Amino acid sequence: MKKNYYQKMAFLGMLLLMLLGFQKYTDKSDEPFPEVTFISESLPLESFSEFDPNDLDENQWQKLGFSEKQTATILKYKKIVGGKFLSKEQFKKCFAVSEEKYSQLSSFILLPETNSEAKGNSGFKSYEKKSLNITRKFNPDQLSQNDWENMGFSEKQAAAILKYKNYLGGSFVSKEKFKECFIINEENYAKLEPYLILPAKTPANFNAYAGKSNSFKSKTPQASFDPNTLDVNGWMALGFSEKQANVIVNYRDKNLKGSFKTLDDIKNCFVISAEKFEELKPFMKLNTSTMAKNSDDKKPEPKQEKTDFSKTDMNSITFKQLLEFGLDEKSAGSMIGFRKKLGGFMTKDQILETYNIDKELVQKLLSIAPLDNSKVERHTLVDAPEEWLKNHPYFKYSADKIIYYRISNPEDKKIWKLLKTKPEYEARMRLYLK
Incomplete structure (x- = not known):
């Protein structure tokens, strides 16, 4: 009897352990994934x-x-x-x-x-996966939407490839750059690579940041031309992107009062690289009649002192100076407005976060100009004025909580614990704290 009793107890004990183990296992499935933050969200x-x-x-x-x-x-x-x-x-x-x-x-x-x-749209389909049909070597720069589709890519994929080519400035440049097109997976690239008529490596002078390079879509003029008579399309015909052409025309018409007076005026335009200038220089012919036609006054204007951007603080740069650098009014206005709301920039990365700016041109400006944040207003969570908290772009969504929590918790550490903000939001807020 005792033997049977102990056997039953042992069996029940094992059964209980199994049930506890199963419960522990199922509980794990409900655990949330750890919160992660992005290390690269800056793709244009x-x-x-x-x-x-x-x-x-x-x-x-x-x-x-x-x-x-x-x-x-x-x-x-x-x-x-x-x-x-x-x-x-x-x-x-x-x-x-x-x-x-x-x-x-x-x-x-x-x-x-x-x-x-x-569930209600059973007809919804993803891309159809097809095997690629490649019969000969080819230059991907010369393929149309139809050509990519005939090769085996879907309509959407073909459009994405062409869009990526346009983003690069009209040329894939190299096999290395072609491989970076996110719509082309490793398997398809391995099939395409032997047939690509492109250099293996990207040349060192390729402008990787802007994503566009004049040298690869460069069009050498066949005859001389007057830079003062070219419109946006005329500059694009010389190999510049639409954005770059607009900056050149804006620089000439607004900053130089309608005309280039010397070749140095053209050389000083920030979107014209030294290489591109030297390439075009032999063909540029400045006509005095077009300069006179475009000038507001017949008398020579006093030479304006140019801004030394290497000594111009990004927290004090003016709207006019931003236009002088080549930004359009929308970009310049957005940057000045965002700076005013923040009370000043603490890092250069913040400037690149500004909406409606020409990031290519601003990046060039940031590589030259310094940033002094020593005069930017800063506080602690405990003593920050209510109005400042409610109006600051980084604090206004947490302002009411901060004001409430600090009544009974007059320490920044405790307030941070109670706020439970996302790490990326906290990092931004801490820029403006003592």
Whole structure:
């Protein structure tokens, strides 16, 4: 009897342990993914095109700006939801996709908005995967939308490839750059690479930041020309992008009162590189009649003293000086307005976050001009004026909480714990704290 009793007790004990183990295992499945932050979210929108997140491999996710860990999380999450994202709503719930990143990608994602739409739209299809048909060597710069589709890419993929080429300035430049097109995965690149008529490596003088290079779409003029008679299309015909052409015309018409007086005036335009200037110089002929025609006064104007941007603080640079550098009124106004709201810039990265600016031109300015933040207003969370908290772009969404918490917790450390803000938001706020 005793033996049977002990055997039953042992069996019940084992059963209890198994149940506890199973419960512990199932509880783990409910644990949230660790919060992650982006290490690269600065891809320009010009390089994006429509895509189906179900088609992207690890390398392609990283080309969209995700880190290796984030990419692994996204692919793992896709498996958890059944091996396929059904909607944007479902993709947004992935813990590796921040609000900012989702808002940047949302309009390019080829999925229904919600799960209910996906279920009610059984006809919704992703890209069809086809094997590539390549029969001969080719220069990808010369292929049309039709050519890419005939090769085996879908209509959307072909459009994305052409959009990426335009982003680079009209040429893929090298195999290295071609490989960076996020719509082309490793497998397809391996098939295409032997047939590409492109240099293997990107030349050292390629302007990687701007994403555009005059030297690769350079068009040497066949005859001499007068820089004062060229419009935007005329400068584009010489190999400049539309943005660059607009800056040159704006610089000539607004800053130089309608005409270039000397070749140095042209050379001083920031979007014309030294190499491009030397290439065009033999063909430039300044006609005195066009200078007189475009001048407001017949008398020579007193020479304006040019700004030395290497000594101009970005926290005191004026609207007029920004125009002098080559920015248009919209970009200059946005930068001055954002600086005023912040009370001054603390880092140069903040300047690049300004909406509606020409980032290519601003990056050049930031590489020259210094930034002095010593006079920017700073406070602690405890003593910051209420009005300042409620009006500052980085604090206004947490202002009421800060004001409430500091009544009974007059220490910054305790207030931070209670706020529980995202790390990226906290980092911005701390820039303006003592």
